[in-house]
Amino acid sequence: MRRKGLFITIEGVEGAGKSTNIRVIEEFLSEWKLDYILTREPGGTLIAEEIRELLLKHHEEKMDATTELLLIFAARAQHLSTKIRQTLAEGTWVLCDRFTDATYAYQGAGRGLDVKLISQLERLVQDNLRPDLTVIFDLDPSVGLERARQRGQLDRIESQKLEFFQRVREGYQNIASREGDRCLLIDASQTRETVRQSLRAALENRMQAFLGE
Numbered sequence: 102m103r104r105k106g107l108f109i110t111i112e113g114v115e116g117a118g119k120s121t122n123i124r125v126i127e128e129f130l131s132e133w134k135l136d137y138i139l140t141r142e143p144g145g146t147l148i149a150e151e152i153r154e155l156l157l158k159h160h161e162e163k164m165d166a167t168t169e170l171l172l173i174f175a176a177r178a179q180h181l182s183t184k185i186r187q188t189l190a191e192g193t194w195v196l197c198d199r200f201t202d203a204t205y206a207y208q209g210a211g212r213g214l215d216v217k218l219i220s221q222l223e224r225l226v227q228d229n230l231r232p233d234l235t236v237i238f239d240l241d242p243s244v245g246l247e248r249a250r251q252r253g254q255l256d257r258i259e260s261q262k263l264e265f266f267q268r269v270r271e272g273y274q275n276i277a278s279r280e281g282d283r284c285l286l287i288d289a290s291q292t293r294e295t296v297r298q299s300l301r302a303a304l305e306n307r308m309q310a311f312l313g314e
């Protein structure tokens with residue numbers, strides 16, 4: 102029996118279907134009778150949610166990319182220290198809508214910030230904590246942005262140019278190919294039902310390995 106909860110993160114470009122498929126993962130965890138919490142980044146605690154608002158709203162002043170990066174890690178430090186670490190230590194699983202892979206994809210690949218700087222902050226804030234499993238929904242960003250647009254007004258990060266999101270997608274694809282043991286790359290261009298079935302099949306596989314440990 103595992104003593105610690107498992108840490109699962111969900112990633113992808115805008116409109117790739119994270120929120121839609123988190124429900125599929127929740128359903129799956131409930132079927133396995135696993136205690137879990139659902140949280141998100143940036144955010145997940147009162148202070149971190151305030152930082153999220155600052156990050157996503159439009160400002161008259163341009164936000165510097167390093168400022169953005171530091172705010173994301175500030176929110177993450179708060180989230181880890183007041184929620185994630187404690188929950189995992191109690192044996193409860195944590196399902197988190199985005200985590201540090203998003204920082205490598207958006208601030209690293211997207212904004213072009215130095216990956217070494219991101220990994221230094223990752224070590225500072227997380228120490229050795231890394232997700233046990235990461236599901237990455239892969240989608241052509243022009244399709245994802247169209248889906249997101251239909252939902253309403255775009256926030257500050259969603260308002261970037263298409264090329265930015267193409268770099269973000271490549272960033273995620275690189276992470277998935279480098280870290281195949283941790284990451285599941287799901288083709289999110291299929292119908293909702295097909296995505297759901299591929300996700301369930303992939304989870305079934307991984308779960309046998311985790312729970313058989």
Ligand code: Z5A
Nearest residue numbers: 116117118119120121142143203204207248258259292293
């Ligand atoms: N960010 C960052 O820059 N650095 C970081 O380190 C972190 C985050 C942690 C907030 O993230 C922003 O923070 C995000 C990255 C940045 N910004 N951007 N841009 P978020 O996760 O809260 O917000 P989001 O990425 O904008 O999520 P989203 O737009 O809600 O996307 P989604 O959850 O992947 O999509 P969805 O809501 O499930 O689906 C979108 C629509 O498509 C919806 O109407 C669905 O019904 C529809 N849909 C879903 N699946 C399908 C299929 N298969 N076919 C057709 N239609 C579908």
